[in-house]
Amino acid sequence: AVTAVIVVAAGSGERLGYGMPKAKVPLGGETILMHALRGVVAADVARQICVALPKGDAELRQLIADFTVELVDGGPEVTVVDGGSTRADSVRAALAALEDGTEAVLVHDAARALTPERVFQRVADALASGAKAVIPAMPVVDTIKTVAQTGASDSAIAPEIVTGTAPREQLRAVQTPQGFELATLRRAHDAAELFDDKQAAAVTDDAMLVELLGVPVHAVRGASQSLKITTPLDLIIAEGLLEGPLG
Ligand code: CTP
Ligand code: MG
Numbered sequence: 100a101v102t103a104v105i106v107v108a109a110g111s112g113e114r115l116g117y118g119m120p121k122a123k124v125p126l127g128g129e130t131i132l133m134h135a136l137r138g139v140v141a142a143d144v145a146r147q148i149c150v151a152l153p154k155g156d157a158e159l160r161q162l163i164a165d166f167t168v169e170l171v172d173g174g175p176e177v178t179v180v181d182g183g184s185t186r187a188d189s190v191r192a193a194l195a196a197l198e199d200g201t202e203a204v205l206v207h208d209a210a211r212a213l214t215p216e217r218v219f220q221r222v223a224d225a226l227a228s229g230a231k232a233v234i235p236a237m238p239v240v241d242t243i244k245t246v247a248q249t250g251a252s253d254s255a256i257a258p259e260i261v262t263g264t265a266p267r268e269q270l271r272a273v274q275t276p277q278g279f280e281l282a283t284l285r286r287a288h289d290a291a292e293l294f295d296d297k298q299a300a301a302v303t304d305d306a307m308l309v310e311l312l313g314v315p316v317h318a319v320r321g322a323s324q325s326l327k328i329t330t331p332l333d334l335i336i337a338e339g340l341l342e343g344p345l346g
Contacts, residue, residue, distance in 0.1 A: 100202040100203040100226065100227065101146055101200050101201050101202045101203070102144055102145045102146065102201070102202070102203040102204065102205065102223060102226070103145050103146065103147040103148070103149060103197050103198070103201045103203075103204050103205075103281075104139050104144065104145040104147075104148045104149070104175075104204070104205045104206075104207055104219075104276065105149050105150075105151065105190060105193040105194070105197075105204060105205070105206045105207065106132075106135060106136065106139060106148060106149070106150045106151070106207050106208075106209050107151045107182065107186055107189045107190060107193070107206065107207070107208055107209060108120075108121075108122040108132050108135070108150055108151060108152055108153075108159070108182070108209035108210075109122075109151045109152055109153050109154070109181070109182020109183065109186075109189040110122075110153075110182075110186065110189075110210070111153070112124060114329050114330050115328070115329065115330065115331065115333075115334065116331065120153045120156065120159070121209070121210055121328070122152065122153070122159055122209050123158065123159065124328075124334070126212060126328070126334065126337055126338065126341070127337075127338060127341040127342075130162065131209060131210065131212045131328060132150075132159065132162065132163075132209050132212075133162065133166065134212035134213060135207070135208075135209040135210075135211070135212040135214075136148070136150070136163075136166060136177075136209075138212065138213065138214055138215075138216065138219075139207060139219070140170065140174065140175060141216050142216040142219030142220060142223075143216075144205065144219050144220065144222075144223040145175050145205065146175055146176065146198075146201075147175060147176045147177075147178065147197060147198050147201065148175045148176070148177045148178070149177075149178045149179070149180060149193040149196055149197060150163060150177065150178070150179050150180070150193075150209075151179075151180050151181070151182035151183075151189035151190070151192055151193045152179055152180070152181065152182060153181075153182060154181040154182060155181070160179055163177060163179055176198075178196060180192045180193050180195075180196045185299060185300075185302070186302070186303075187288065187291055187299065187302045187305075187308075190206055190288060190305060191288050191292065194281075194284065194285055194288060197281070201281050202280070202281055203223075203226050203278065203279065203280060203281055204278070204279055204281045204284055205219065205222060205223065205275075205276040205277065205278045205279075206275060206276060206277050206278075206279070206284070206305050207219075207275045207276040207277075208275045208327055210327045210328045210329065211274060211275055211325045211326065211327050211328070212328060212337065213324045213325070213326070213337055213340055213341070214274070214275070214276065214322065214324065214325040215322050215324055215325070217322070218235050218274070218276065218319075218320075218321055218322050218325055219276055221235065221319040221320065222234075222235060222276050222277070222278040222319060223278060225278065225317055225319055226278045226279075226280070230278075230315075230317045231279065231280040231283045231309075231314050231315070232277070232278070232279050232280070232283065232284075232306055232309045232314055232315065232316040232317065233277065233278040233279075233316070233317045233318075233319060234273050234274070234275075234277045234278075234304075234306045234316060234317070234318050234319070235273070235274045235275070235276070235277070235318075235319055235320065235321030235322070235325065236271035236272065236273050236274065236318040236319070236320070236321055237271060237272045237273075237274065237320070237321045237322075237323070238270075238271065238272075239267055239270040239271065239272050242264060242267060243264070243265045243267065243270055244261050244262075244263065244264050244265070245261070245262045245263045245264075245265070246259040246260060246261055246262060247259065247260055247262050248260075271318060272321075273304060273306065273318075273321075274321040274322075274325045274327070275304075275325070277304060277305050277306050279305065279309060283309060283312070283314055284305060284308075284309065286312060287305070287308035287309045287311065287312055287314075288305075288308060290308065290311065290312070291308045324340055
């Protein structure tokens with residue numbers, strides 16, 4: 100199938116705390132975005148790579164333009180769109196910019212800059228085998244509990260009370276790239292465009308929108324190196340991965 104990869108890189112990187120968009124933050128002498136893009140190109144699963152950037156960021160647009168020059172003939176076409184105010188808005192902007200004839204799409208977080216090629220390939224292979232939706236997933240190491248805010252009387256002890264413990268063997272921590280039949284993902288994002296603010300704020304990945312359509316989502320194995328660089332600690336881990344035997 101003709102496949103595109105959407106790389107969402109339009110976030111502001113608040114939690115990383117560098118005072119600049121996360122895509123620009125240095126990692127191993129480059130930017131996080133460049134690591135992510137090199138990984139996507141190396142995986143060799145797509146004809147088009149569409150990158151959602153912070154609206155109006157000339158510096159990142161130039162970075163992409165310079166990178167495009169490096170690509171050999173026959174390599175993927177790299178296009179750029181302005182991202183939106185939420186991740187889902189950024190995905191929607193990129194979905195609207197894919198070339199005619201695209202049949203499948205992988206949506207990838209630029210923040211997962213060190214995702215191994217094999218994960219892209221696993222997702223693409225599952226799509227080629229007929230899945231309409233595929234996510235990379237990892238077993239969870241922590242015990243995960245649900246909580247609620249306590250009423251006035253309990254809040255003197257602690258602000259939250261445990262309401263349940265999820266069975267860990269059924270839980271997965273979900274990563275990107277997430278792969279979809281293009282028509283299915285477009286349908287899912289069209290539906291999500293009608294969400295109110297509270298519903299929109301609860302959208303944390305693309306697969307959950309496809310789940311709402313009742314389309315089966317298949318899980319393949321992800322990788323530890325695909326960690327989402329979110330906090331300063333994550334950046335230290337990513338630097339360590341580049342220096343160490345896994346880099
Ligand atoms: N993203 C995006 N457009 C947005 C928000 C997020 O393209 N409006 C992208 C980010 O660039 C990132 C991915 O979605 O690659 C995952 O988001 P996250 O890790 O939350 O990144 P930021 O939103 O930049 O970080 P923070 O939430 O700490 O501000
Ligand atoms: Mg964010």
